[in-house]
Amino acid sequence: MAKSKVIPHHDVPLDQIIKPENIIFKKTKLFTDNVLSYCPGCGHGVAHRLILEVIEEMGIADKVIGIAPVGCSVLAYEFMDLDMQEAAHGRAPALATGIKRTNPDKFVFSYQGDGDLAAIGTAETIHAANRGENITVIFINNGIYGMTGGQMAPTTLEGMKTSTTPYGRDPRQMGHPIKITELVAQLPGTCYVTRQAVHTAALVRKAKKAIRRAFEYQKANKGLSFVEIVSNCNSGWKMTPVQAIKWLEENMLPYYPLGDLKDVGLD
Amino acid sequence: MGEILLMKGNEALAEAIIRAGVDGYFGYPITPQSEVMEYLAAAKPEERTGMVLLQAESELAAINMLYGAGATGKKAITSSSSPGISLMQEGISYIAGAEIPVVVVNVVRGGPGLGTIQPAQSDYFQATKGGGHGDYHLLVLAPNSVQEMSDFVPLAFDLAFKYRNPVMILSDGLIGQMMEKVELFEPIPRWTDEYIREHHGNWATIGKTPDRERNIITSLDLVPERMEKHNMHLKEKYEQMEREEVRFEEIQTEDAEYLFVAYGSSSRIAMKAIKLARAEGIKVGLLRPITLYPFPKKRLRELADQVKGMLSVELSLGQMVEDVKLSVECRIPVEHYGRVGGMIPTPEEVVEALKTKIINR
Amino acid sequence: MAKIAGAVVVDIDRCKGCELCVNECPFDVLAMSEDVNIKGYHYSYMKNPSACTGCLACALVCPDTVITVYRVKVPDTAKS
Missing domain, CATH: 3.40.50.920 (Rossmann fold)
Structure with missing residues (x-):
C-alpha cells in the first residue's frame, strides 16, 4: 500500500484505547489455541482465518465439515475448531462428494494446495466440479510444493526455480503452468469461480467477501463454488515474506490475474 | 419368511444394499460386477429409501467418497472387481487408519494386470493381508451362494460399525454371475444421526456442536508415541476380531x-x-x-x-x-x-x- | 489532530516476525523489536502509537492473527 504522506496523530493515552469495549478486531473463536504450523508470513494463516470468520458470521459452525489436504495445510484440522476430515493427497473433492451427497443439509468445504488440487487430484477436482457438487473448494496457489521442500508444482511459473527445476521450469520439458481455475470455470457444474489474493489489507477484504459468497452459493444449492487464493511461499521461493509478496505482485498476478471468472448470480 | 426370488449374485447384492438401509453406494463400472450399479440404478433407491447412488469418475474417487460419507457415520458401500480394487487400495489403507466403517465388495476376476474377466480367487492375499500400505487388516467375508451375497451385506455393516473398520465381501465372478433362489431379508430402515450417536459413538464428523469437542477423522499422527499407540489400538481390534468373529x-x-x-x-x-x-x-x-x-x-x-x-x-x-x-x-x-x-x-x-x-x- | 485514535496489541509470543504488518501499516506505526520472543523471533510492536488510527491493515494481513485492534473516537475535549 502506498504510504500516506500525512501521518495522523492523536494524544489519547493507550490505556484509554486498549479496553475490551473498544476492540474492533480480534481472533475468531473458531481458531483453536494451537499455534499455526506455517512459516512466518505464509498466506495459509490468512486464508484459514477468512474461512473461519465467514463460518462464524454465517452462524453455521455446527453444520460445517471441512476437509484438509496433503501439503502444508495437512494439519489444518489442528487449527480450525470444526469437524474435519483429512484426505489422501488430491482426494478432497471425492470426500466432499461423499459427505455432501449423504448429508445434503451440511456445509462442506475442501481446502487444497496447488499440487493437491491441480496435479494429483486433477480428476477429482474436475469431476466434482462437473457434477456440480454443492460444495466449496478453497484452492491455495503458491506455485510450489511447500511441505516437501519446494519442488515444482503444476502452477510453478515458467522459468521459476524450484528444487526439482533448479535451472527454472522449462515448458518444453515440464509443460506450462496450469490455470486450473480457468478450466473449472468452463464447467457448467460451477456457479462461482474466482481468483483472489490475501497479501494486502484491501485484497484480504475482497477475498473474504469472495469466500462468503462461495458459502452463500452453497447455502443456495447452486453447485460448486471455487475460490483460488494466489499466495506466497517465502520458504520455497527463498525470499523474505516482504520480498515474496512483492514477487507475487510482479510475477504471479500477471499470469494468474485476480477477479471473478464466473458468477452465475445468487438469485 | 421373506420374499423368494431367482437372482444373480450381483443382483442379490444390489437388492441387499438397498434393504440394508445403506446411505450411499459409490462405484465405477467393471466386469464382472457391473450389474450391481445397473440394478441399483433401475431400482430407484432414491425413491425407495433415499439412498444415494453415484457413478464416480474412477475407483479411486469412489473409495474416497466412501471415506467422506463413512466418516459422517453414514453407511457407505462400493463394489468393484480386482483391477478396480487395486486402484482403491490407497483409500482402503486410509480408511483403515482413520477407522471408518465402510463395506467394499470385490467380485474377483483373474489377474495380474487386466488378466481376465473370468472368475478367480487370486486376490486372497490382497484382501486378507492388508492390500494397501501400513499395518492393517480388513475383516473379510467370503460368500459362496447368492443367498450369502444378500445376507452378508447387513452382516458386513454390523461388523464394520462394531469395529469401526472396513469390511470386505470377497466374492468372485462365479458367485456374482450365477443365478440361484434367494430369500430376501426385510428392509432395515436407514439410521438417523441420533441413532448412530447413540449406538455407535459420537465420533462422526457431522458438524461440531457446542456440547462436544470437534471430531477429526484422520490417519495422520506425526508424534511417534501417539502413532504407535494408535497402531497398537488397531492391533487390539484385530485380536478382538480373531477372538469373536471367526466364522x-x-x-x-x-x-x-x-x-x-x-x-x-x-x-x-x-x-x-x-x-x-x-x-x-x-x-x-x-x-x-x-x-x-x-x-x-x-x-x-x-x-x-x-x-x-x-x-x-x-x-x-x-x-x-x-x-x-x-x-x-x-x-x-x-x-x-x-x-x-x-x-x-x-x-x-x-x-x-x-x-x-x-x-x- | 485525528478524530480517531487506534491501538494494537500484539500477542508477542505468537508473533513469527514476518514483518508483513510493518510493511502494510500506512502510517509507520509498527516496527520490529530488537529483542526476541519465546520462539526467537523479533516481534512487531507499536513504535509510533500516536499515529495509529485502528485501520486494521496490520491485523488483516497478519498470517497468525496475533494482532488485536482497538479504536475510539477522540473525545471532543481533546485539544490539538
Missing part, C-alpha cells in the same frame, strides 16, 4: 480322514468332490472359511489331529494354502490345488488331486 462351515468332518479347505465358489466344487470321493470310500470333509480374516486357525489346528492331510482348493496359484499351513503348524501334509486364468476345476480333478497330492504322496 466357518464344516461339511462331513465328523468322520473325515482328509479335509478340503475351500471358500467361495471353490467350496461348492469341493462339496461335489466330497460326494465323488466318498463314493469311492475316501472319507473326506470340508472346512469352508466364511471369514478369511480372521481365519479359522484354531479349528484347523484341531482338525490336524484328526485328519491325515488337507488340500486347499482355490482358484489361484496357492494363496490361502499358506494360512492353512500356518494353522496346522506342519503336523500333517497340506497341499494346494487350483486352476487359474478363469479356468474352473471339475470335482473329478479335485478328487484326483487329493489322491495324488495327499493320499498317495
Whole structure:
C-alpha cells in the first residue's frame, strides 16, 4: 500500500484505547489455541482465518465439515475448531462428494494446495466440479510444493526455480503452468469461480467477501463454488515474506490475474 | 419368511444394499460386477429409501467418497472387481487408519494386470493381508451362494460399525454371475444421526456442536508415541476380531480322514468332490472359511489331529494354502490345488488331486 | 489532530516476525523489536502509537492473527 504522506496523530493515552469495549478486531473463536504450523508470513494463516470468520458470521459452525489436504495445510484440522476430515493427497473433492451427497443439509468445504488440487487430484477436482457438487473448494496457489521442500508444482511459473527445476521450469520439458481455475470455470457444474489474493489489507477484504459468497452459493444449492487464493511461499521461493509478496505482485498476478471468472448470480 | 426370488449374485447384492438401509453406494463400472450399479440404478433407491447412488469418475474417487460419507457415520458401500480394487487400495489403507466403517465388495476376476474377466480367487492375499500400505487388516467375508451375497451385506455393516473398520465381501465372478433362489431379508430402515450417536459413538464428523469437542477423522499422527499407540489400538481390534468373529462351515468332518479347505465358489466344487470321493470310500470333509480374516486357525489346528492331510482348493496359484499351513503348524501334509486364468476345476480333478497330492504322496 | 485514535496489541509470543504488518501499516506505526520472543523471533510492536488510527491493515494481513485492534473516537475535549 502506498504510504500516506500525512501521518495522523492523536494524544489519547493507550490505556484509554486498549479496553475490551473498544476492540474492533480480534481472533475468531473458531481458531483453536494451537499455534499455526506455517512459516512466518505464509498466506495459509490468512486464508484459514477468512474461512473461519465467514463460518462464524454465517452462524453455521455446527453444520460445517471441512476437509484438509496433503501439503502444508495437512494439519489444518489442528487449527480450525470444526469437524474435519483429512484426505489422501488430491482426494478432497471425492470426500466432499461423499459427505455432501449423504448429508445434503451440511456445509462442506475442501481446502487444497496447488499440487493437491491441480496435479494429483486433477480428476477429482474436475469431476466434482462437473457434477456440480454443492460444495466449496478453497484452492491455495503458491506455485510450489511447500511441505516437501519446494519442488515444482503444476502452477510453478515458467522459468521459476524450484528444487526439482533448479535451472527454472522449462515448458518444453515440464509443460506450462496450469490455470486450473480457468478450466473449472468452463464447467457448467460451477456457479462461482474466482481468483483472489490475501497479501494486502484491501485484497484480504475482497477475498473474504469472495469466500462468503462461495458459502452463500452453497447455502443456495447452486453447485460448486471455487475460490483460488494466489499466495506466497517465502520458504520455497527463498525470499523474505516482504520480498515474496512483492514477487507475487510482479510475477504471479500477471499470469494468474485476480477477479471473478464466473458468477452465475445468487438469485 | 421373506420374499423368494431367482437372482444373480450381483443382483442379490444390489437388492441387499438397498434393504440394508445403506446411505450411499459409490462405484465405477467393471466386469464382472457391473450389474450391481445397473440394478441399483433401475431400482430407484432414491425413491425407495433415499439412498444415494453415484457413478464416480474412477475407483479411486469412489473409495474416497466412501471415506467422506463413512466418516459422517453414514453407511457407505462400493463394489468393484480386482483391477478396480487395486486402484482403491490407497483409500482402503486410509480408511483403515482413520477407522471408518465402510463395506467394499470385490467380485474377483483373474489377474495380474487386466488378466481376465473370468472368475478367480487370486486376490486372497490382497484382501486378507492388508492390500494397501501400513499395518492393517480388513475383516473379510467370503460368500459362496447368492443367498450369502444378500445376507452378508447387513452382516458386513454390523461388523464394520462394531469395529469401526472396513469390511470386505470377497466374492468372485462365479458367485456374482450365477443365478440361484434367494430369500430376501426385510428392509432395515436407514439410521438417523441420533441413532448412530447413540449406538455407535459420537465420533462422526457431522458438524461440531457446542456440547462436544470437534471430531477429526484422520490417519495422520506425526508424534511417534501417539502413532504407535494408535497402531497398537488397531492391533487390539484385530485380536478382538480373531477372538469373536471367526466364522466357518464344516461339511462331513465328523468322520473325515482328509479335509478340503475351500471358500467361495471353490467350496461348492469341493462339496461335489466330497460326494465323488466318498463314493469311492475316501472319507473326506470340508472346512469352508466364511471369514478369511480372521481365519479359522484354531479349528484347523484341531482338525490336524484328526485328519491325515488337507488340500486347499482355490482358484489361484496357492494363496490361502499358506494360512492353512500356518494353522496346522506342519503336523500333517497340506497341499494346494487350483486352476487359474478363469479356468474352473471339475470335482473329478479335485478328487484326483487329493489322491495324488495327499493320499498317495 | 485525528478524530480517531487506534491501538494494537500484539500477542508477542505468537508473533513469527514476518514483518508483513510493518510493511502494510500506512502510517509507520509498527516496527520490529530488537529483542526476541519465546520462539526467537523479533516481534512487531507499536513504535509510533500516536499515529495509529485502528485501520486494521496490520491485523488483516497478519498470517497468525496475533494482532488485536482497538479504536475510539477522540473525545471532543481533546485539544490539538
